[in-house]
Amino acid sequence: MIEKEITITNRAGLHTRPAAALVKTAARYKAEFLIQKDEFEINGKSIIGVMTLAAEQGSKLKLRFDGPDEEEAAAAITDLFERGFDEN
């Protein structure tokens, strides 16, 4: 299992479009992908879950990857966050 902490840098936070990009990327991997924000934990492959997080710019999230391709999944998702979903 891999755990990462990240901060949201894109302006719109995890609103509709970035949420969709995140879920789409996560779906390419077998590894389970969970996102924790404050007391909530949701499945990172579920758009309804990611939308519910309503993570604003500057929010801190804890990401957890678990599965055979967890390394690749973690790398791809972290990259997406770091690029600010190409929205900045």
Added chain:
Amino acid sequence: MNTPHPAAGEVILKGIPAAPGIAIGPAYIYSKEAPGVVKKEITPDEVGSEVRRLKNATARSQKELQKILLFAEQKLGSQSAKIFEAQIMILGDQILMETIERRIADENLNAEYLVSDEITKYKKMMLAAHDEYMHERAHDLDDVMNRIIRNIQDQKLFSRLEGESIIVSETLTPADTVIFSRNQVLGYATDRGGMTSHAAILSRSLKIPAVVGLRNASRQIQTGNRIAIDGYSGLFIINPGEETLQNLERKANRFKEFEEQLTEIVGLTAETPDHRQIELSANIEFPEEIDFARLQGSAGIGLFRTEGQLLGLARYPSEDEQYEVYRTVADQIYPHRVIFRTFDIGGDKLVPETYQEANPFLGWRGIRVLLDRPDLFLNQLRAILRASAGKNVHIMFPMVSSVGEVRMAKEMVEQAKADLTKQGIPFDPNIKIGVMIEVPSAALLTDQIAPMVDFLSIGTNDLIQYMLAVDRDNNAVAHLYQQFNPAVLRVIKMTIDEGHRHKIWVGMCGEMAGDPLATVLLMGLGLDEFSVLPSMLPEIKKIIRSVKVREAKRVAEKALTLPTADEVKKHLISYMQMRLPDIPLES
């Protein structure tokens, strides 16, 4: 003027006319309440068929939404259709569906109960957020949930709508408005909302009669009750009697005949019989409205509300996205001009970010937001400047209340120009800049503001509300919102006179500019430009082409001597009835 006498059982409610036209027919009460869901246990060998019901219902829901999206794109353009994106994505959520399927198998419960249980969980979390955007997404969830449940129960949403109906509802979202317009909708009536709510604007562009602000109309009737709505005067009539129906039909015919006559003058200019050219242009919010505005004989766009682009977006559109919209509008209207008003957000207008205010109309809105958000402002200014290469683009600032704001806004324009010059991107270096006069302080400072700008446009909706201290969406005081109040007339006159003294033109883009009863008065006060709803263009043009400036001046001079709004109105009505009896008046 034609107030009908109520017949037995007839009830007349007064609301705000939001989109012109008359509709008579059965009501369809639209409420967002979920279809009834009962928790039921199923036997283990029913699990397979229950999962199939869920899967079929989801597939059908997806098909329905795709159709709605396609339709919205055709009718409103792809930008506005984005409001449906979120719903389609939720329907495609594999994790959500797998969870529900697993629970059907594990807990042996029926599909609709579990759909409601799962989605409601997320909805509650969204509603707990203090964020307008999240609350809207919660409504999206509701819509999706109800759609799936309805499909599981195999009910058709609009089965009862297959005849023609008038939609009556507490409130309508832009999405509802569009969705319903696919059916045979005769009209819309809502308990809440004002003239400038998005649903009202959309119903005008869809050309469906609408009355809003009816307080509790939706609770006074039931689906199938016979009602009538009058979108000219804002009436909602329950069980209309014979006499009322005859009056309404006469009225509808009168407007229709008049509209037919008007088609002849669409191609003519707005020139008075004593050869004064008056600029007559259209107020629009979406590029898709240009065709209709042109068809109605518009000589240009006097107000393009750029905040329409924010509809349903969770973020501000990028410079490039904005440029695409502005360029399309500028190209399509060429060689006529378009005035882009920078984002007028705050107050009752949509914003991607939420800022809670006790008194939004006296708060963070219009130019105040833009000056506090230089990045956002510069992005928009650069996008507008890039669209100005054809030299038919003007910029206008909303909600200006001081000279300092005009100075700062102009500095921002210079900075945006410098950015583009550095990048070698072409634009109109002499782009014309104007301000809205819609705050009393700006009106009183017109002599200081006029020398700094190229034009002024009077925004009567806000100007009147601020001058008279009346919120016209507040039913208790709405009748005090008087556009013919002598104080309002004096401020309009002063603004026009000061503008002319400094050799700049003065226009008006508030609703008053599109009220046929006000046209002659405004001509007489010297207004140079009228910017109105596209549907009002031919009528206003006909009045301008019929009345000499000299004559209009006499009407205005008399009006300025009268002490009350009622007396001004009476004076104007009697003039119009004598001089232009063909023009249908509403008041």
